[in-house]
Amino acid sequence: MSRVNGSWSPSQTALSKANIVLEATASSGKLYRDGLGMIASENIVSPMVQRIVASDLHGRYAEGLPGKRYYQGCTDFDTIESLGIKLARSVFNTPFANIQSTSGTVSNIAALKALSKPGDKITAVSTADGGHISHARMGAVGLRDLNLSTYPWNEDRMEPDIDGACSLIRELEPRVCLIGQSVFLFPTPLKEIADAAHEVGSTVMYDGAHVLGLIAGGAFQDPLREGADIMTGSSHKTFPGPQGGFLLSSSEDEKLHKKLNNAIFPGVCSSYHLHHVAGKVVALAEFEEYGESYAKDIVKNAKHFAQALASEGFDVLAESRNYTASHQVLTRHGDTDSGAGAKAADLLEQAGIITNMNMLPGDTKALSPSGLRLGVQELTRVGMGINEMEEVASFYSRVLIKGEDPSTVKKDVAEFKSNFQIIRYCFNESELSGYPL
Template sequence: MTENYDTAQKIRDLAMEHNDFFRKSIPLIASENIMSPLAMEMLLTDFGFRYAEGLPHHRYYQGNFYVDQVEDITIDLAKKLFKSDQADPRPVSGTNANTSVIYGLLNPGDKISTPPLSGGGHISAAKFGAVGLRGLNIVNYPFDVENMNLDVDKTIKLIKSEKPKVCLFGQSVFLFPTPLKELKDAAAEVGSKIWYDGAHVLGLIAGGKFQDPLREGAEIITGSTHKTFPGPQHGIILGKTDEKTWKNIQRGVFPGTISNHHINAMAALGVTLAEELDYGREYAGKIIENAKYLASCLAEDGFKVLGEKNGYTESHTLVVDVRNNGGGRHVADLLEKSGIVLNKNLLPWDDGNKSQDPSGLRIGTQEVTRIGFGKSEMKEISRLIKIAVIDKKAPEVVKKDAADLKSRFKKVKYCYGDLEAYKYIKLLN
């Protein structure tokens, strides 16, 4: 063997251990999912080694005959699924999609209105994210903690007084639909474009179970494609806007913020779009049903689940205040040791200094739903969280119970094909 073979094998061993860890754990990270076998197959193709700069049929490289066809199909599927006039599947992540829109529509010094970080806003819209790097003037919408949503009346006043060039809506902690219908007239009055970051809820929008931003006032939707939308780690931009605006956004993608757009992931996105057209409505409905039921179970088991006034959630996400249980960092670490994987999260009353030890937890049901969990499993998840956090049962005991629960669910659902979930696929013996 060559000198560095053992080091390469160590990387492989760690990858296999990672698969095994998730095979035995309960995955509740709200920004992750598991792909279908056909979409996963696309990541292993020769597409992953090639370049395709520019738009289909107008490339800067040769050898893109098949890539152009795949991208054309992917664009058509996206426009059909989301009923959009335009679609660009080239962004390599949700943040890249956001950055492309920022560079396409806004110049340094322009004003943008965004949700606050403590109210679930995404880091790309913060002063240390892409918005800040572009040198934009940021104003944050007022947040209504009781309703866990934007304060409509105060937001209307803010838009009319601040007159932002772009109004950005959409969050990383996204319990309820954004009141776009109530806010679009204020934006129109001051000439603001409405942009909707649908990264977390893209699959719920695709399934017709959350809201329909392009019919409710948004001109642009950005999103990552691996959360409630169960595809590869990639991004997408959807539009229902004028040709000049769309061309500016596409220039923001290339040459603005990327060169090659990871063609294998784009092909996997195309497969997932087709699967969502066939299975997305059923899958999205089940995600939300599970989230609402898990929230109610956790509340019954003694946790403070936010959003109670409005039924806890209408998305895949629920948020729990664990200040009285040791704080978000402590509880998330404890649950990881107990075989339950979720994340600590800022709550509306936290300031930025608490980002590493915030008050809350964020929980998502999209991945466990993809492998077949239903209401009885949501109740069992709540029980496991309770005995770990409130009853202080030994983590190794809870971890065994979590693995036993997970062992009964071995297939990826709502997709084409039949593949064992979390199976490590070897190409070398």
């Protein structure tokens, strides 16, 4: 750094490092602008949310709850967070909402902290069957030192084996029965599981990270009215807000509310990223207006996309259940543990289609699975409907079945995508300004 004409000018070496970040950010934006974002856990934020996330709030602190802060300067943020709690209670139709969590994983860590003690028993879906890493010993469950047992799995129905799960719960009497997956094609028959859990004094915790927007939009299942006591989730998957989490409960018990709030702060968060919380509040307001149609359109598109892929000759899972009732579609591309999913994901990326490889039932190796997990929530957000789902399926076929050169397909993908640059289901629908910086 040197001082030139009274102002500090940065060294060229430092500046060139920052420029690497600017260029890579712009390049990543272009990849998604010209391509098809189909990772089931991702989404894009509305122009208004994007403005809030880039605001001065990103540098501020507000520990505590509205009206009970450890810092000065929080009056305006109190207005924002109070409104957000009210909106979250209304959008998720629940008496308790904490909107501070910085991610779905943080919501899970906090919920487990509030609900259990080290050494307690917990039941959950295994990661091999689609459970999330935070449901496993390697993640939040291990962090709380819980004693994990996993439900038997019904491969045909792609859901827990309900009789087996209920027997396990009655036999083990776990402190927490955790429900929900990362691979989440169909609603879980929750009532039977919740009845068994409540019979033995367990708490039912539903992880709705992936399907939260579908739940709030009335297009999936309604866990908090089907027996779940607690619902956690991410604010940035099918719920189309900025990255963050929610912690919700159907209980009217104020002692539990206090425990849940304390588990977030001071339990697992100090600063809780005020710009993202404010962005969540705007996303909640937008969801009140547009959420129901967005959720219904996502599920309609996913079903149509699955059928279109099957018509192209792909092996789409859960055919007997009409493939999917969520935003996700699962495809098999080769033998178990063959790595065919990884190869397919790589070829698709060369054609401008961004997906992720995924383990399917039978796979044992996370880095060489046989499948892909695909999500249509981002394509729906930019206005694609069932006709476009057929076109997208034909791009998959050109790359993976007909063996066309992915770079040729990439040009057609970019031309197709150029017609879908406006963010929908939000206030001030407009082209995203943040793409190339």
